Amino acid sequence: MPRLVTAFSNPLIKRVRSLREKRHRRAEGLFIAEGLRILAEAEQAGRLPLYLFYTEAMRGHPLVVRLAAAAESAGGEAIETSLDILHKLSGKDNPQTVLGVYAEFATDLSRLDRSAAGLWLVAQALRDPGNLGTILRTGDAVGAGGLILIDDCVDPFSVEAVRASMGAVFTVPLAQARWPDFLAWLRAGPATLVALSLRTDTDYRAPAYPRPTFLLTGNEAQGLPADYEAACDLTVKLPMRGKADSLNAAVATAVMAYQVLAAHDGAAA
Amino acid sequence: MPRLVTAFSNPLIKRVRSLREKRHRRAEGLFIAEGLRILAEAEQAGRLPLYLFYTEAMRGHPLVVRLAAAAESAGGEAIETSLDILHKLSGKDNPQTVLGVYAEFATDLSRLDRSAAGLWLVAQALRDPGNLGTILRTGDAVGAGGLILIDDCVDPFSVEAVRASMGAVFTVPLAQARWPDFLAWLRAGPATLVALSLRTDTDYRAPAYPRPTFLLTGNEAQGLPADYEAACDLTVKLPMRGKADSLNAAVATAVMAYQVLAAHDGAAA
Numbered sequence: 183m184p185r186l187v188t189a190f191s192n193p194l195i196k197r198v199r200s201l202r203e204k205r206h207r208r209a210e211g212l213f214i215a216e217g218l219r220i221l222a223e224a225e226q227a228g229r230l231p232l233y234l235f236y237t238e239a240m241r242g243h244p245l246v247v248r249l250a251a252a253a254e255s256a257g258g259e260a261i262e263t264s265l266d267i268l269h270k271l272s273g274k275d276n277p278q279t280v281l282g283v284y285a286e287f288a289t290d291l292s293r294l295d296r297s298a299a300g301l302w303l304v305a306q307a308l309r310d311p312g313n314l315g316t317i318l319r320t321g322d323a324v325g326a327g328g329l330i331l332i333d334d335c336v337d338p339f340s341v342e343a344v345r346a347s348m349g350a351v352f353t354v355p356l357a358q359a360r361w362p363d364f365l366a367w368l369r370a371g372p373a374t375l376v377a378l379s380l381r382t383d384t385d386y387r388a389p390a391y392p393r394p395t396f397l398l399t400g401n402e403a404q405g406l407p408a409d410y411e412a413a414c415d416l417t418v419k420l421p422m423r424g425k426a427d428s429l430n431a432a433v434a435t436a437v438m439a440y441q442v443l444a445a446h447d448g449a450a451a
Numbered sequence: 452m453p454r455l456v457t458a459f460s461n462p463l464i465k466r467v468r469s470l471r472e473k474r475h476r477r478a479e480g481l482f483i484a485e486g487l488r489i490l491a492e493a494e495q496a497g498r499l500p501l502y503l504f505y506t507e508a509m510r511g512h513p514l515v516v517r518l519a520a521a522a523e524s525a526g527g528e529a530i531e532t533s534l535d536i537l538h539k540l541s542g543k544d545n546p547q548t549v550l551g552v553y554a555e556f557a558t559d560l561s562r563l564d565r566s567a568a569g570l571w572l573v574a575q576a577l578r579d580p581g582n583l584g585t586i587l588r589t590g591d592a593v594g595a596g597g598l599i600l601i602d603d604c605v606d607p608f609s610v611e612a613v614r615a616s617m618g619a620v621f622t623v624p625l626a627q628a629r630w631p632d633f634l635a636w637l638r639a640g641p642a643t644l645v646a647l648s649l650r651t652d653t654d655y656r657a658p659a660y661p662r663p664t665f666l667l668t669g670n671e672a673q674g675l676p677a678d679y680e681a682a683c684d685l686t687v688k689l690p691m692r693g694k695a696d697s698l699n700a701a702v703a704t705a706v707m708a709y710q711v712l713a714a715h716d717g718a719a720a
Contacts, residue, residue, distance in 0.1 A: 227694075320698060323695060323698050350695065387713060421709075426619065432699070436698065437706055440690075
């Protein structure tokens with residue numbers, strides 16, 4: 183039986199709302215995902231919400247019925263509530279009518295199997311949650327083995343990052359590591375580490391990108407530290423025909439990722 | 452001589468702050484751009500601020516000195532102010548220390564010369580200002596002739612769109628049109644209209660993309676209306692190896708734009 187919660191002062195509402203802050207997410211090991219589409223992705227990836235919130239209008243929706251039953255039989259809870267409460271929980275002006283609270287995943291490097299994919303994404307000191315989520319979404323599209331976050335990146339479990347990932351946070355393996363630990367892991371097996379650079383003459387379309395290729399993207403404002411770039415096996419450049427010398431970080435990652443995919447498909451043909 | 456303004460109640464501060472709302476931008480024909488980098492792009496593109504705001508710490512910065520002199524001799528005004536005021540004007544938690552108020556540009560289709568470039572970007576009913584700005588930034592990078600906004604898109608002069616464009620709002624020609632007017636203009640000359648589609652077997656790497664190619668991107672949630680897609684000369688698909696069936700709109704536009712650039716470069720070689 184779903185519980186009915188409509189009071190802003192309800193302790194669970196306060197607790198879930200606090201998950202919009204990173205320190206509370208870390209303390210609880212929980213994060214928020216919103217919207218039917220993203221919750222359906224989570225279900226397909228075998229992830230059930232610990233708490234499932236939905237509005238009265240969604241009570242009979244097949245996915246809500248299924249998720250509520252599955253969550254409850256796994257020890258979770260289904261909660262019918264108001265759009266106002268969902269607005270308060272998500273912080274969004276036009277909140278989704280369904281919201282789930284999920285357990286965070288372990289994100290240590292040792293969980294990754296580099297032989298599982300020919301392409302991996304790596305991002306360093308990424309600051310914008312929208313960019314992080316968008317890179318996850320691209321990672322899903324190109325069949326990347328996972329996304330490895332280096333140094334102090336924005337939290338991949340933030341509401342904004344999860345939203346921009348369109349569910350890819352549930353389907354693309356995530357890891358977090360400091361640079362020296364990442365490099366040690368990387369060099370313990372086959373890997374070609376690739377980055378965009380302004381200091382190279384190699385066009386991004388030239389290399390064959392040996393499998394597995396790890397695409398390294400730097401911070402939005404600073405780019406990659408010089409010694410990180412020097413540690414790469416390969417640096418390439420994108421044509422820049424305009425006034426600026428850089429692309430949005432998520433855009434640059436996607437253009438590169440699709441080129442690696444094309445190089446791999448060409449080699450396989 | 453710069454004016455010193457530090458009171459939140461100053462009428463100019465209230466007026467500039469109101470430019471964060473679209474109706475005030477339209478009524479005044481003005482918009483806000485922030486940050487040294489973006490204001491430098493504007494200057495290089497021949498655009499001077501009508502009002503230039505900067506903090507005391509920036510008083511002696513070469514660009515600020517030059518912009519202030521140029522703005523004043525063109526009838527504009529330089530205003531020294533506080534970081535608190537800049538925070539209020541930009542709505543940003545960590546405001547830039549320099550902010551300019553600019554006249555909006557005319558955005559009618561007739562200003563565009565299709566022979567000026569081999570690649571043009573077109574976006575329909577785009578909702579997210581970050582996506583719009585990011586597409587402008589990509590348009591600059593690929594040397595697109597311009598960005599044409601179809602139907603009800605988010606305002607390209609919004610603070611968020613200008614910010615995401617990283618100055619490309621000043622360097623990439625912009626036009627706005629309803630679909631029938633765009634189509635009439637498009638068909639009055641040479642043009643290949645291209646869109647991504649889930650209902651085609653043509654890989655995005657196959658076509659030669661005759662010049663000028665117009666890349667059409669649809670709304671983030673709905674994609675393109677079926678009749679808009681049917682009006683295209685060419686529909687292509689991107690490999691989608693994951694669970695989802697779409698990419699972020701700005702990401703998809705960029706992957707396509709770089710492929711068109713590669714096809715054109717290959718044909719020219």
